[in-house]
Amino acid sequence: MNNHVTVLEIDSKALEHNLNYFKQKLKSETKILAVVKAFGYGSDSVQIAKFLEKKVDYLAVAYTTEGIALRDAGIKTPILVLHPQIQNLQTIVDYRLEPNLYSFKILEAFLSLADRVPLINYPIHLKFNTGLNRLGFWYTDIPKILSCLKKTTHVKVESVFSHLAASEDLEEQDFTVNQINSFTYISQQFYNHLDYKPTLHILNTSGIINYPKAQYDMVRLGIGLYGFGNDYKETSQLKNTHNLTSIISQINLIDPGETVGYNRAFVAKSPSKSATIPIGHADGLSRRLGNKKGYVIINNKKAPIIGNVCMDMIMVDVTKIDCKEGDKVIVFNNQEMIQNIADISETIPYETLTSISQRVKKTLK
């Protein structure tokens, strides 16, 4: 039992609101794949998946072990594993996970496994590189892929997909439209040469916002589910899902000239009051938030983080805040606070959310 007092509360009403917000942007027949990789963007993939199970068509994780966790928790929804390795393929089949096959090496390994078992019409997903240059086949690989597939009834191409490199950046519109056009060409080849139609998908969250015409049959919704669009306007339509809170462990009165924390980084100039809170950089709170760059909220007031962020604790200035040991501390409970932490940490909300470590207790409410 995790009784840790530092808790990430996942707001299920906000999740549902965000899902519906994106659904109403899309055609009613467009399928939704919810991306729950990296512990559901730093929360809890099992709790998120259980909540979304009946509301979405697909789930996706990055790695096989993440998919296993969902199956072990009894999740029955189809699960796409975005980045499997050859050594995981047997496990993928054992857990009825669906592999993204992105190179001949892994396609051939899966086909030979499918042959050996043998599998019948096992769903596979083929990823194409249209410009991100990360993972995927090239369009020039299509004839050889088709000839591999012609020889087998052990697998079925459940989907063909690609991933946009700069869907959030309207200055890269020409590049993105090119990616979409390449993907249309690729899809056509499969439509022409297979006697069934694989599901097609290319859009992530900001793709849905900026290029809804390219929704094809399915979209892959990640960060949007968790409350972030690609600009202030979109984000303001979404609700925050990740609420990180803790409590005050101890309050100290600090005399002028005394210091707080490692390296004596905070020096009290006048009589001060500090509060110690059980959350530190090992919980995912960046060290860059130290020395008054970041703050928490205690009894509706901002309490700046003083001195250095420790591994397991921070100290905040509560000189002017009426508070006592045991009082609630809000680390963040809206998108502005998360964006602010991301800005100070010189990163993006994706990293701020996924940094929240496994030590933090996660509860879906």
Ligand SMILES: *Cc1c(COP(=O)(O)O)cnc(C)c1O
């Ligand atoms: C992570 C990921 C997504 C989700 O992207 P968001 O920007 O969070 O919506 C979609 N597709 C692929 C291939 C991914 O790796």
